[in-house]
Amino acid sequence: MAITTTDPLLGRLVDGRYEIVARVARGGMATVYRAQDRRLGREVAVKVMHPHLAEGVEGASFVSRFRREARASARLSHPGVVAVYDQGVDGATSYLTMEYVPGTNLRGELQAGPLTVDRALDVAEQVLAALSAAHRVGLVHRDVKPENVLIDDDGQVKVADFGLARAVTEVTSTATGTILGTVAYLAPEVITSGGCTPATDVYAVGVLLHEMLTGSLPYPGEPPIQVAFHHVHEDFPPPSQRVDWLGADVDELVSAFTARDASRRPAHAGAALAAVVGLRAVLDDAVLARAADPPEPPAPAPEATDSSPEGIETVEPAQDAAVDEIPAGFFAEVSVRAHDTEHLVTSPARTLEHDSADAADSPGRPRGRRRLVVWLTVLTVLLGAGAYGTWWWFADGPGAWTTVPAELAGATQDDALAALTAEGLEADTVEAHDDDVPAGHVVTTDPVPGDPVRVDGTVTLSVSLGVLMLTVPDGLVGAEQDAASAALREAGFAVDEARTAYDDDAPAGEVLEVSVPEGSEQPHDTAVRLTVSDGPAPVRVPQVVGLGKDGAESDLSDAGLAVEYSDPEHSTDVDEGRVLSQDPEQGATARRTDTVTLTLSAGPPDAEVPDVVGMSSEEAVGALEDAGFDVDVNRYLGGLLDTVRFQDVDGTAAVGTTVTLTVW
Known part of the structure; x- marks a missing residue:
């Protein structure tokens, strides 16, 4: 009878906003759903954390890291990065809302067989461009694999799950002493120490490139522990071992990306991208257009024979399982006791080869017995190594954890260093200005107080330099307003809206006063105001x-x-x-x-005084007035004859001058 399992989230409205429409994928830490954002009316992907990861003390720490890493991922803005829109908690559901990318992923594209060289390099370039954007802001992906390389319907690549692998690794390594990740793509330093740098992502891209060119990973069918051993102790095989027509330049690129020593790889994705672009430029078009033949499927595991231990079934784990667990530091040499015989073990592979050789050198020994001896020896060594490794991990190894002292924040630098030393922790210090914390005191720590940290780990102290002080430029008074404002902004100050004042001496636009003294030291958040001349009133x-x-x-x-x-x-x-x-x-x-x-006024103008002697009084007065003079008539004996006998002004005189006439 068929059993139908119904996902309880299907049809549910998460956080009153995201309507779950369909389940897209399920992984080791979360399930991804296609959903409708009712608020913005767009299709999104909702990643819901598996509930068991949030249980207990470690779960609370994981939820905190889940949110922190989601916020860090949201800082990325690049067309090749799946955008993170939102994160939150709805009841017991911790979720992350991301850009929905319709299409497939690189794993789906590889199912059709190896890619052409041109397409493989194109995918690598797009992945490295996205990783380069992350590396520039201090983010390392940590889990680059085909499942996290999404390909939309137009063939464009988008990288998903930035930073989220870190949250899983930190919590699960605290709880179980294991490193989570896909073993096939893990760099040696991750397996041996758990450390990650941008070069770790470059290693994973090198493995991807090998897989895209050849159609398979280098060690198909081998158990994860053996694959990890190959990564740590052997150089990564060049693609030409499988595809003989691939040239040495392709091998050199893959070898550079997958160098066991991280310092020999490109330091970050930007440098790796330049190398891929350079290789693509020198390859012939015929090589770029060519794809390898599909690889032969891996040989099946040998069937159990009658001489196999009864009731024991051997199953080979898949190399590309979604999540494989490897004890961190597993390849450090450990001494274990098996059947009262002490062995010095560096890997299960060495023991297997050693026992197999011994069995082959013993003539007459039944084949079934030899196989039984080999398997029992391997099992004993693995159990012993696992027991010792577990003890060592939690007692003295990287699995031993403590917490960051709570009293660090606000303490003086010397006190904070003493507190870390007392806990057996190392300290790095960085200095930064702070408006609230006095100089020489701790502003923040990474990890924060109360967070777990490895017993031999390092805590970074951010020590305050006090309030950032800036110098007010000289020469502002008397300068033009625009020039003075530009000088203040260049010095780091904000400039308030200027005041204006009338001034008889300064032309309009010239700075009269500055709100702070020129050449003085002022806090960085001081807003400087200029008083600018508006010219005379x-x-x-x-x-x-x-x-x-x-x-x-x-x-x-x-x-x-x-x-x-x-x-x-x-x-x-x-x-x-x-x-x-x-x-x-x-x-x-x-x-x-x-x-x-x-x-x-220069007064009236001069004019020629008319000679009116002999004229009648009426004629004389008219002539003088017409010339602009005033006239005063003095009649002698009544002026019986009405004839002008004398005038007191003659020649030239000012217009308006009074001329007196004597009339008989």
């Missing part, structure tokens, strides 16, 4: 027409205006020496220190 021009020279100058000076004069002009209306006109006129708006031009 506006004034209304007073009326000075008709005033004498001294009076006009006094009134204009009181208004802050300067005076200049044009040439005097004659006027019959304004007395000589008084202001005849002004520019600007009365009531106009000007600025202090502006100049008002005055024109003074």
Whole structure:
């Protein structure tokens, strides 16, 4: 009878927002679902952590790391990286929301057989470009494998699960003393010490490249422990061992990426990417277009014979299982006792080869008995090594853990170093300015106080340098506003909106004052304000027409205006020496220190006085008035004859002068 298992999350609304539509994949730490984001109306992938990982003390630590690594991954913004949108907890469900990538993954593409050289290099370039973006911000992927290389419907590559392998490894290594990861892609340093650097990701890409070019991993069908032994103790086999037409330049690239000594690999994905681009540029088009023949399937494990131990079934683990466990430091030499005989063991492979050789050298020994002896020896060695390794791991090895002292934060650097030394921990120090923590005191630690750390581990102390002080530039007063603002920003200061002030001497836009002294040291978050000249203040021009020279100058000076004069002009209306006109006129708006031009009266002009002697009084008065003169008539004896006998002004005289006539 068929049994149908229903996923309880299908159809559920996670965190009131993400409607689970379908299950996409299930791995060692989480299940991935396709979901609909109801809030933004888009399709997303929701990664839900397996509940058992959140149980107990280690589970709480894992959940904390799960969130921290999710936040770190969210810092990445690169078209080749699966974007992380959100993370949270809904009841007992810890989840991560990511970009949904419709398509397949590299594992699915490899199922059709080896890739062409061009496609393999193209995939490697895209993976390395994504890893390079991570390495630049201090993130190491730690679990590069075909399952984490997603390929969309257009053939573009996106790398998933940045940083999440670290959260799993830290917690499970604390609890079980094992390193989690896909053994086939683990660099030697991960197996021997658990250490990871950007070169660790480069190693995994080298293994991927080998697999894409040849169609399989180097050690098909071997158990994970033996695969790990190969990685630690043997050089990675070149692709040309399987595909003889691949040239030495391809072998050299893969060998460089998979060097056992991490220092001999490209230091980071950016350097590795340059190497791949360089190789692709020198390969012939015919080589780039060629793909290897599909590899022969691995030989099946030998069937059990009658001489096999009864009831014992041997099963070979798959090399590319999703998650394989290897005891960290397994390949350190350990001394174990088996059947009262002490053996010095470096790996199960050495013991297996040794016992097999002994069996082959013993003539006449039944084949079944030899096989039984070999398997029992291997089993005994593995059990002994495992027991010793477990004890060593938790007692003295990397599996022995302590916690970061709680009193480090805020302590002086000397006190913090003493506390770490008392716990047997090493310390690194980095210095950073801090607005709140006094200089010489610890701001933060990595790991944080209370977090687990290996007994021989290192805690990084971030020690305060105090408030960051910046120097105010000199030469700001008298400079143009734009130049002064640029100098302040270059020095690291924020610049507040400038104030303006009228000034008779500084032109508009010139800095008059700075809110802090020039050349002084100020906290980095000080906002500096400039006072900038708006030029002289506006004034209304007073009326000075008709005033004498001294009076006009006094009134204009009181208004802050300067005076200049044009040439005097004659006027019959304004007395000589008084202001005849002004520019600007009365009531106009000007600025202090502006100049008002005055024109003074030169008095009436001179004119020829008509000779009116002998004329009648009427004729004489008319002639003189027409010439611009005033006339006063003095009639002698009543002026019976009405004839002008005398005039007191003749020749030339100022217009308006009074001419007196004597009329008889």
